[in-house]
Amino acid sequence: MDQLSLDFLPVELAEQLASHWTSIRLAAEEQGLALDAAIQLRAVEQGELGKQLAMAMVGSEFFIDQCRRNPAMLMTLLQRDLLHRKVNAVELRGSLAKFLAEVEDFDQLCRAIRQFRNRQMCRIIFRDFNRLASMQDTTAELSALADCCIDLSLQWLYQRQCADMGTPVNEAGMPQRMVVVGMGKLGAGELNLSSDIDLIFAFPERGQTRGGKKEIDNQTFFLKLGQQLIKALDQHTADGFVFRVDMRLRPWGQSGALALNFDAFEAYYRDHGREWERYAMIKARIVAGDMLNGEQLMGMLRPFVYRKYVDYSVIDALRSMKQMITREVARRGLNNDVKLGSGGIREIEFIAQVFQLIRGGRDVELQDRRLLRNLKLLKEYEYLPAEAVDELDAAYRFLRNSEHVIQGYQDKQTQALPMEEIHRLRHAVVMGFSDWQSYSEALDIHRSAVAMHFKYLIADPDEDQQNDEVGKEWGDIWLGIAEQQQAVEWLHRHGFDEVDDAWRQLCLLRDSKRVQMMQEAGRKRLDAFMPRLLAAVSEQENASALLLRMIPFVEAVLRRSAYMVLLMENPQALEQLVILCAASRWIAKQLADRPALLDELLNVESLYTVPDKQTLADELRTQLLRLPEDDLEGQMDVLRYFRSAHVLHVMASEVTGRLPLMKVSDYLTFIAEVILQQVIDLAWAAMTLKHGRPQRQGGGACDPGFIIVGYGKLGGLEMGHASDLDLVFLHDGDIMADTDGDKPISGQVFFTRLGQKIIHFLTTTTTQGELYEVDMRLRPSGNSGLLVSSLAAFERYEKNDAWTWEHQALVRSRAVAGDQQLMARFESLRRELLCQSRDPAKLRSEVTAMRHKMSEHLLPKGAKDHSTEVFHLKHGSGGIVDIEFMVQFAVLALAHRHNELAEWSDNIRILETLSQSQLLFGDKTEAIAEAYKAYRASSHRLAVQQRENTVSTDQYVEERKLVTDMWQQYLS
Known part of the structure; x- marks a missing residue:
C-alpha cells in the first residue's frame, strides 16, 4: 500500500479502500501486470498520484469495478499519462475511430464503444474528483464523448444498412443522411457523469432507397437506423452501456414516429408545439449525422423557440412546469434531490432560460445554450443584479459538482443525496469537506440563495394577495x-x-x-x-x-x-x-x-433617464455587434427599436417635467445622429464588401470619404418627436475611378448606391415600423440633382447657382455623421458661404418673397383669415417661421462683418450672438428668443397630445406683436 496515500482519509473510508485496492492488485497480478511499478513510476513524476487514485476510488465504486475488471485499462491510463491532461473532442474522436477500425459486426461495435466509454469515464471521474478538471471541463469532455460515440456509431450503422437496404435518396437522387439532434444537457454541451442523452432523429426529405436488395421508403430506412443506433448505445451487455437514450422529446412524444423529415418537423412545431417544447428546444444542437442539413433544420425551428418580441408569457408556462415538478418532488419525496428539490439545479436553469425565452428573439447572444455563459450575459445586460448572478453561478458550480459525486459513485442517473452515514462521509470528502455537517451547511447556503432568486423571478405576483x-x-x-x-x-x-x-x-x-x-x-x-x-x-x-x-x-x-x-x-x-x-x-x-x-x-x-450621445452610440453599436454581419433585417429592426425606445424615454421625461424643451430637442437630435452614423457604417460595410473602396481625387482609398449633412430641425438641433430628416449626401471621391474590389464599379455609381442603401435603411417599413421619413430636396438642384454630390460640386453649386432660399437653408445645416475630416471641410465651406457679402436690399426682397410663398402654400386655410380665432404657431403671422426667416436674414446680411454669426446652426444661439453683439434687433433680441422658446414649447405640448399646431388668438398676443413689429422694421 506504499503507492496509495490514505492518511488524508477518515479511518472508515481508508479501511474500505484498502480492501478494494487489494482486489485490484490481485486482478492485475493474475494478468501479469506490474501495477505497483506503474504507479510508483508515475508517482515520482506526478507527486500526488497515490492520493489521487485513492480519492477516485473513495468517490466511485464504478471506477473501482472497472479497474478490477480491466486492470490493463488502468495501466494504459497511467502509462500514457491520460489522467493529468485534457483530451479534446478531436482526440476523442480519433481514439474511438481506432477502436472501431477492426469492427466487423454489430456485437463487436457494441463491445468496442462500451470499452472505449468505460476507459474515458474512469479518466474523467479521476480528473473531476481530484479537481484536476473544472466543472465545465468535465461536462464538455462528457459531451464530446457522447458526440463522437453517437456520430461514429451512426456512420458505421448507416454504411452497413445502405449495403443491405440501399442508399436513401430524395426525388432528385441526392443521398439522404440522418440528423441527430441532441437535447437537454447534451445539446448544451453540459452532460453529467451519468446522464441519459435526449435525442431526436430527423432526415431532410422523403424518397426511396436505391441499390439495395429491396427498395424501401426513406421513413422506414431511418426508422430502422434509429432503432439500431439506440440499441448500440443503450443496450446493457456484459460491458455495460454507452449512454441511456431517451427519445420522448421528439414530436408527439412516445406515440410519434422515431424519425421525421424536415417538413413534418417544421409543421409539427408550427401547428402543435407547446410551451414546454420551446423550453426544451433552447438547448437543441446537432450532435451527429448530416451536420450541414442539420443547421438548416435548426434555422427552421428557431422562430418557434425565439419570438421577435419580448415574450413574458413564458413565465406563466414555466411557472406551471415548475409547479408540476414541485408536486412530483413532494409525491416522490425528492426534496433531497440536488436537481429537482427546492433551490436545486433545475431552478437555476429555469431562471436563465426564462430570460432566454423572454428576450432571446431580440438579444441573440442569449440564444447561447450554455447556462453559465447566459448567467454572465444577464449580469452584463443588467437583467439580473450582479450579486444575484454571482450567487447563482457559485451555487450552480457547487450543485453540479455535487451531482457528479452522486452519479460517479455507481454510474447511476440520480441526483439524490446519500442517506447512509458512510456514503455521506464519502460524498463530503470528495467535495472537499471533512464531514457531512460542514458540507450540508454549505449546500444549504447555496440552495437557499437559489430558492430566493427563483421565487422572486418565477413566483406568481398574486399568490400572496387576497382576492379582495x-x-x-x-x-x-x-x-x-x-x-x-x-x-x-x-x-x-x-x-x-x-x-x-x-x-x-x-x-x-x-x-x-x-x-x-x-x-x-x-x-x-x-x-x-x-x-x-x-x-x-x-x-x-x-x-x-x-x-x-x-x-x-x-x-x-x-x-x-x-x-x-x-x-x-x-x-x-x-x-x-x-x-x-x-x-x-x-x-x-x-x-x-x-x-x-x-x-x-x-x-x-x-x-426617466436619457443617456448622453456617447452612451447612446455605445449602446447601439453593442446591440448591432450581437447580430451577424449579413442579418440586414435584424439590423434594421435593432435600429428601429433603438430609436422608438429612446424617443419614448425622452417623451416620458418631458411629459413628467424631468426634461426641459431645449434638452428634449437636443436628445432627439443626438438619437438621430447616432443612428445616422451607424447606418453609414452598415451601408459602407455592405458596399465595400461587394465592390471594394472608392478612390480619392489624387489617389488613395476613401475610408469612407462620405458625410451626411443635416438641414432644418436636424441641422438646427430642434428635432421634434415626429420630425423628418432633411439630408444632403456629400463625398470626396474620384467619380471616374473604379473601386478596388473584386467587382469594381465607378466612384459615381458606388456613392449613388451607398446613398440609396442609406435611404433604404432609414425609410423601409419593417415589423418595428419606419425609422425616419427622409427629405432629399435640399440637395443641389433639388429632385433633379444627383443623389450624392462631391464636396467640390456642392461648393460650385452653392457659389454659382444656389438660390437665396438655399443659402437660408444653409444657415440651419450641420455635418452630422460620416468622415470626420470631410465634416470639418464642410463646416469650413459653410462658414465661407454664409460669410459672403450680399446686397441687403436684394436679400430682403428675396427673403420676404419666399416667406410670402410659404405662407400661401403652407398656412392652413382656416388660419389665413385675420378674423379667425386661431393662431398657427409655425406659419401664422408673428410665429415661428417669421422668427426663423429674420434670423436667417440676419446671418446672411451681417456674417461677412460678424463671422461669429456663422458658427451656429440653431436659432437660439444665433439670437444669443446677435444679442451679445447688439446687432439688428437691439434690446428686443432676448424677447424674440423667449417668444421662440414659448412657441416651440407650446408646439411640443400640442404634438404630445396629437392636436393641431394652433392656439386661440388671445394667447401670445405680446409675442406676436413683437415679432410682427420686428418684421415690419427690418424686412418690410
Missing part, C-alpha cells in the same frame, strides 16, 4: 356580471366622469368580434388583465377619457397577449403605462403601434 372585493368588483364589471346600473354607479364612484360613454366602450370592446374570436389562453389573459387595467385607470384624473385612449392599446395586444402577461407580471410597468398614457396621446399611440416598447417600462429609473 375591489378586485372582484372590477372583474365583474369587465365580464358583464354586474348589472348596468350597478356598474355605472361603481365607475362613477371610482373617478369615471363620462360614465355612460366609458361603460359603452367597455361593452363594445368585450363584445367585439376580435375578443369573441380569441383563443382560450388569450381570453383568460385578457379577463385577468382588464380588471387590473380598470383599477389603475381609475386612479388617474379624467379616467373616462384615459380609458378611451387606452382601448386601442388593448385592441393592439389582443393577438399578442404575452404583453398582457408582461404587465400583470410587472405591476410597476402597468402603473407607468397608465401614467404615461394619461399624460400623452402620442405615447398611447406609440405603445399601441409598438407594444414591444412596454419592455422599457420595466425599469422606472432607466425609463
Whole structure:
C-alpha cells in the first residue's frame, strides 16, 4: 500500500479502500501486470498520484469495478499519462475511430464503444474528483464523448444498412443522411457523469432507397437506423452501456414516429408545439449525422423557440412546469434531490432560460445554450443584479459538482443525496469537506440563495394577495356580471366622469368580434388583465377619457397577449403605462403601434433617464455587434427599436417635467445622429464588401470619404418627436475611378448606391415600423440633382447657382455623421458661404418673397383669415417661421462683418450672438428668443397630445406683436 496515500482519509473510508485496492492488485497480478511499478513510476513524476487514485476510488465504486475488471485499462491510463491532461473532442474522436477500425459486426461495435466509454469515464471521474478538471471541463469532455460515440456509431450503422437496404435518396437522387439532434444537457454541451442523452432523429426529405436488395421508403430506412443506433448505445451487455437514450422529446412524444423529415418537423412545431417544447428546444444542437442539413433544420425551428418580441408569457408556462415538478418532488419525496428539490439545479436553469425565452428573439447572444455563459450575459445586460448572478453561478458550480459525486459513485442517473452515514462521509470528502455537517451547511447556503432568486423571478405576483372585493368588483364589471346600473354607479364612484360613454366602450370592446374570436389562453389573459387595467385607470384624473385612449392599446395586444402577461407580471410597468398614457396621446399611440416598447417600462429609473450621445452610440453599436454581419433585417429592426425606445424615454421625461424643451430637442437630435452614423457604417460595410473602396481625387482609398449633412430641425438641433430628416449626401471621391474590389464599379455609381442603401435603411417599413421619413430636396438642384454630390460640386453649386432660399437653408445645416475630416471641410465651406457679402436690399426682397410663398402654400386655410380665432404657431403671422426667416436674414446680411454669426446652426444661439453683439434687433433680441422658446414649447405640448399646431388668438398676443413689429422694421 506504499503507492496509495490514505492518511488524508477518515479511518472508515481508508479501511474500505484498502480492501478494494487489494482486489485490484490481485486482478492485475493474475494478468501479469506490474501495477505497483506503474504507479510508483508515475508517482515520482506526478507527486500526488497515490492520493489521487485513492480519492477516485473513495468517490466511485464504478471506477473501482472497472479497474478490477480491466486492470490493463488502468495501466494504459497511467502509462500514457491520460489522467493529468485534457483530451479534446478531436482526440476523442480519433481514439474511438481506432477502436472501431477492426469492427466487423454489430456485437463487436457494441463491445468496442462500451470499452472505449468505460476507459474515458474512469479518466474523467479521476480528473473531476481530484479537481484536476473544472466543472465545465468535465461536462464538455462528457459531451464530446457522447458526440463522437453517437456520430461514429451512426456512420458505421448507416454504411452497413445502405449495403443491405440501399442508399436513401430524395426525388432528385441526392443521398439522404440522418440528423441527430441532441437535447437537454447534451445539446448544451453540459452532460453529467451519468446522464441519459435526449435525442431526436430527423432526415431532410422523403424518397426511396436505391441499390439495395429491396427498395424501401426513406421513413422506414431511418426508422430502422434509429432503432439500431439506440440499441448500440443503450443496450446493457456484459460491458455495460454507452449512454441511456431517451427519445420522448421528439414530436408527439412516445406515440410519434422515431424519425421525421424536415417538413413534418417544421409543421409539427408550427401547428402543435407547446410551451414546454420551446423550453426544451433552447438547448437543441446537432450532435451527429448530416451536420450541414442539420443547421438548416435548426434555422427552421428557431422562430418557434425565439419570438421577435419580448415574450413574458413564458413565465406563466414555466411557472406551471415548475409547479408540476414541485408536486412530483413532494409525491416522490425528492426534496433531497440536488436537481429537482427546492433551490436545486433545475431552478437555476429555469431562471436563465426564462430570460432566454423572454428576450432571446431580440438579444441573440442569449440564444447561447450554455447556462453559465447566459448567467454572465444577464449580469452584463443588467437583467439580473450582479450579486444575484454571482450567487447563482457559485451555487450552480457547487450543485453540479455535487451531482457528479452522486452519479460517479455507481454510474447511476440520480441526483439524490446519500442517506447512509458512510456514503455521506464519502460524498463530503470528495467535495472537499471533512464531514457531512460542514458540507450540508454549505449546500444549504447555496440552495437557499437559489430558492430566493427563483421565487422572486418565477413566483406568481398574486399568490400572496387576497382576492379582495375591489378586485372582484372590477372583474365583474369587465365580464358583464354586474348589472348596468350597478356598474355605472361603481365607475362613477371610482373617478369615471363620462360614465355612460366609458361603460359603452367597455361593452363594445368585450363584445367585439376580435375578443369573441380569441383563443382560450388569450381570453383568460385578457379577463385577468382588464380588471387590473380598470383599477389603475381609475386612479388617474379624467379616467373616462384615459380609458378611451387606452382601448386601442388593448385592441393592439389582443393577438399578442404575452404583453398582457408582461404587465400583470410587472405591476410597476402597468402603473407607468397608465401614467404615461394619461399624460400623452402620442405615447398611447406609440405603445399601441409598438407594444414591444412596454419592455422599457420595466425599469422606472432607466425609463426617466436619457443617456448622453456617447452612451447612446455605445449602446447601439453593442446591440448591432450581437447580430451577424449579413442579418440586414435584424439590423434594421435593432435600429428601429433603438430609436422608438429612446424617443419614448425622452417623451416620458418631458411629459413628467424631468426634461426641459431645449434638452428634449437636443436628445432627439443626438438619437438621430447616432443612428445616422451607424447606418453609414452598415451601408459602407455592405458596399465595400461587394465592390471594394472608392478612390480619392489624387489617389488613395476613401475610408469612407462620405458625410451626411443635416438641414432644418436636424441641422438646427430642434428635432421634434415626429420630425423628418432633411439630408444632403456629400463625398470626396474620384467619380471616374473604379473601386478596388473584386467587382469594381465607378466612384459615381458606388456613392449613388451607398446613398440609396442609406435611404433604404432609414425609410423601409419593417415589423418595428419606419425609422425616419427622409427629405432629399435640399440637395443641389433639388429632385433633379444627383443623389450624392462631391464636396467640390456642392461648393460650385452653392457659389454659382444656389438660390437665396438655399443659402437660408444653409444657415440651419450641420455635418452630422460620416468622415470626420470631410465634416470639418464642410463646416469650413459653410462658414465661407454664409460669410459672403450680399446686397441687403436684394436679400430682403428675396427673403420676404419666399416667406410670402410659404405662407400661401403652407398656412392652413382656416388660419389665413385675420378674423379667425386661431393662431398657427409655425406659419401664422408673428410665429415661428417669421422668427426663423429674420434670423436667417440676419446671418446672411451681417456674417461677412460678424463671422461669429456663422458658427451656429440653431436659432437660439444665433439670437444669443446677435444679442451679445447688439446687432439688428437691439434690446428686443432676448424677447424674440423667449417668444421662440414659448412657441416651440407650446408646439411640443400640442404634438404630445396629437392636436393641431394652433392656439386661440388671445394667447401670445405680446409675442406676436413683437415679432410682427420686428418684421415690419427690418424686412418690410
